[in-house]
Amino acid sequence: xxxxxxxxxLGTYNFENFGQHLINLEVGDITVDKKQDEIKEVVxxxxxxxxxxIAVELNNGKEKELNEVYSRYCQNNSYLYNETxxxxxxIVQLGFRLGQMFNHSKIYPIDYPVDLPEELFEYVEKNLPQxxxxxxxxxxxxxxxxxxxxxxxxxxxxxxxxNDPKRILNEHSNLYxxxxxxxxxxxxxxVDMLTQWYRRNxxxxxxxxxxxxxxxxxxVIYGAGxxxxxxxxxxxxxxxxxxxxxxxx
Numbered sequence: 001x002x003x004x005x006x007x008x009x010l011g012t013y014n015f016e017n018f019g020q021h022l023i024n025l026e027v028g029d030i031t032v033d034k035k036q037d038e039i040k041e042v043v044x045x046x047x048x049x050x051x052x053x054i055a056v057e058l059n060n061g062k063e064k065e066l067n068e069v070y071s072r073y074c075q076n077n078s079y080l081y082n083e084t085x086x087x088x089x090x091i092v093q094l095g096f097r098l099g100q101m102f103n104h105s106k107i108y109p110i111d112y113p114v115d116l117p118e119e120l121f122e123y124v125e126k127n128l129p130q131x132x133x134x135x136x137x138x139x140x141x142x143x144x145x146x147x148x149x150x151x152x153x154x155x156x157x158x159x160x161x162x163n164d165p166k167r168i169l170n171e172h173s174n175l176y177x178x179x180x181x182x183x184x185x186x187x188x189x190x191v192d193m194l195t196q197w198y199r200r201n202x203x204x205x206x207x208x209x210x211x212x213x214x215x216x217x218x219x220v221i222y223g224a225g226x227x228x229x230x231x232x233x234x235x236x237x238x239x240x241x242x243x244x245x246x247x248x249x
Contacts, residue, residue: 002214004241007234008049008248011163011224013150015090027150030088038155042249043097045156049248051219053211054099056091057226058084058109060207066091067106074100095221108211110220112203114196120189124182131182138174160249162224172228201229205237212240 015030029035058066062084069082073096079087086092091107099107124132150158161167176197182190204226212218222230234242 004239005212005214005216005218006241006243007208007212007218007220008046008051008243008245009220009222009227009230009234010046010094010159010245010249011168011227012090012094012159012221013162013224015093016086016088030093035155039093039097041154042156042159043094043101046094046098046219046248047101049217049219049243051098051102051217052104053108053216053218054095054104055108055110055208055211055218055220056095057111057222058091059111059113060109063106063109066109070096070099070107090221098219108207110204110207110211112200112207114200114203116196117189117192120179120182120193123184123189127184128182135178138178142171142175156249160246163227163245163249168224168227168231171225175225176228198229201226201233204230205233208234209237209239214239 013027015027030039056066065082065084069079069085073079073092077100079092079096081087095107098104121132124135149161153161176194179190180188180194182188204222208218208220220230231242234240
């Protein structure tokens with residue numbers, strides 16, 4: 001068996017808007033000079049990993065479109081407006097910059113979206129009011145803490161925070177696994193939602209496996225909410241070696 005592919009998973013926030021579902025936090029303008037300098041610092045740190053492939057959170061069916069934009073970015077050292085891939089996104093701000101730095105010919109989209117059941121929160125609110133109140137309080141407190149942290153820290157400090165193992169474990173427990181208990185007599189609403197979430201991460205793993213070769217050094221740039229599941233899957237696959245992201249932040 002050849003050398004394992006080394007996988008570096010960077011859990012990130014949405015540079016355009018933190019969260020798209022229960023938690024929505026404004027993160028400010030990532031294109032201002034101060035934030036651009038902070039992003040360049042992160043890129044320089046990540047470059048020490050020396051990735052030979054970069055994988056990002058975008059539907060793998062959009063590979064052609066992604067790499068047309070990336071190719072123009074590398075050729076002209078500038079971004080051409082595209083509805084699918086925003087200039088402000090972490091795909092461009094981190095992925096494109098690193099890819100250009102290492103003369104990568106392409107960027108790899110490895111996402112495969114799934115539909116999460118919408119009935120979950122409707123059922124909880126109607127039938128389990130105490131659990132609903134507790135969960136929404138957790139969400140509110142979480143949002144306040146994250147908003148303050150983002151407001152008062154640099155991009156690198158935010159990413160170190162998001163990739164802290166203790167924070168990842170607490171988020172996975174409190175915002176995901178906590179919902180497994182939501183059920184009626186014959187319908188496991190919470191388990192159904194979690195099944196779809198884990199299913200999506202298994203699709204991501206499969207797409208990552210399909211691009212990985214022996215000895216690769218792959219940087220995976222993904223929403224931090226995926227970290228716990230993706231890290232576990234990468235650890236458990238014997239052709240991959242999970243690399244500690246905090247060594248590169």
